[in-house]
Amino acid sequence: MVPTPDPVAPFHSVHYVLRVLETVFRYGGGVTETRIARESGLPAAHLSALLALLCREGYVERLADGAYVAGDSLALLGSDEAHGRTVEAKLQLALAQLRDSLGAAVYISRYIDGEIRVTQVAAGPGMPAVKEWVEFSASAHASAVGKCLLTQLDQSSRRDHLSRHKVARLTSRTITNERVLLSRLDSQPPTVPVLDLQEYAVGTVCAAVPLTAGSTVGALALSLPVEHAHRLRAAAASLNREAAPLALTLTMQHAGHGTSLP
Known part of the structure; x- marks a missing residue:
C-alpha cells in the first residue's frame, strides 16, 4: 500500500517526486x-500542485494536449557532474532571488554527520550575513537555523548533539536550560x-x-538587522511559502545519487 504524503508538505518527499518523474520518463510520448x-x-x-512546480522548475513540460513529458532539467539527471553543477547553480540563483524579494540575507543549512553546516x-548591501562570532556548529541552541535542524531530529539525536555542544549563554536572551530547550523543540x-x-x-x-x-x-533561513525586526514575521511567512521550490531542487540533488532515473 502506498503511504499517504504529509498534507502540509506535499513537495518535500523524494519518494513521491521520483515516482512522478519516473512515470513521466517512462512515457516518452507524453x-x-x-x-x-x-x-x-x-x-x-497534491499531484496538480507538484506538477505545476515541476513545470516551473523545468523538470517536466506540459504539452498542448495536456500530457506531460520530461523537461530539459530532467535530462541532466543522467550526468552526475552536469547534474551537480546545475543543482548548485539553481540553488544559488533561487537564494539570490529570495534575498532580493525578502530584503534579507538568506541561507541553506544542513545537518551532516551530526553537525550543522551552512552550505x-x-x-x-543592506542585507548582511550574520557574523559567525561563535561557530554555528556549536550554537544550535541559540540560532534559528540550529533550532530548526534540531526539531527535525529524534529525541536521542537531539540529546546526542547537545551532549557534544553545550547550551552556552551567547546573549541575555539565549536559552541555557537544556530541559527548557528540549521542551520548546518538542512543541515547535x-x-x-x-x-x-x-x-x-x-x-x-x-x-x-x-x-x-x-x-x-x-533548513532555509533569513536574517535581518534588529532595526528591521518589525518585518521578521512577514518575511518568515514568505520564506515558508518559498521553501517548496528549493526543497524540490534539493530533492533533485538527492535524485542525482542513486535513483533509477536514467
Whole structure:
C-alpha cells in the first residue's frame, strides 16, 4: 500500500517526486495526469500542485494536449557532474532571488554527520550575513537555523548533539536550560517558522523553516538587522511559502545519487 504524503508538505518527499518523474520518463510520448496519479499513488490534489512546480522548475513540460513529458532539467539527471553543477547553480540563483524579494540575507543549512553546516548564503548591501562570532556548529541552541535542524531530529539525536555542544549563554536572551530547550523543540509546530530574537547575536533576528529532501535534514533561513525586526514575521511567512521550490531542487540533488532515473 502506498503511504499517504504529509498534507502540509506535499513537495518535500523524494519518494513521491521520483515516482512522478519516473512515470513521466517512462512515457516518452507524453502521459496524462490521470495516469501519473494512478501509477505514482499521489492524491490528485497534491499531484496538480507538484506538477505545476515541476513545470516551473523545468523538470517536466506540459504539452498542448495536456500530457506531460520530461523537461530539459530532467535530462541532466543522467550526468552526475552536469547534474551537480546545475543543482548548485539553481540553488544559488533561487537564494539570490529570495534575498532580493525578502530584503534579507538568506541561507541553506544542513545537518551532516551530526553537525550543522551552512552550505550556501546570499547576502548583499543592506542585507548582511550574520557574523559567525561563535561557530554555528556549536550554537544550535541559540540560532534559528540550529533550532530548526534540531526539531527535525529524534529525541536521542537531539540529546546526542547537545551532549557534544553545550547550551552556552551567547546573549541575555539565549536559552541555557537544556530541559527548557528540549521542551520548546518538542512543541515547535512543523509548519511554523523557528525564530531567533537576538539569541545568537545582539543586533540580529532570524527565522528558519525546514528544507527536507528524503533523509536529508535541512533548513532555509533569513536574517535581518534588529532595526528591521518589525518585518521578521512577514518575511518568515514568505520564506515558508518559498521553501517548496528549493526543497524540490534539493530533492533533485538527492535524485542525482542513486535513483533509477536514467
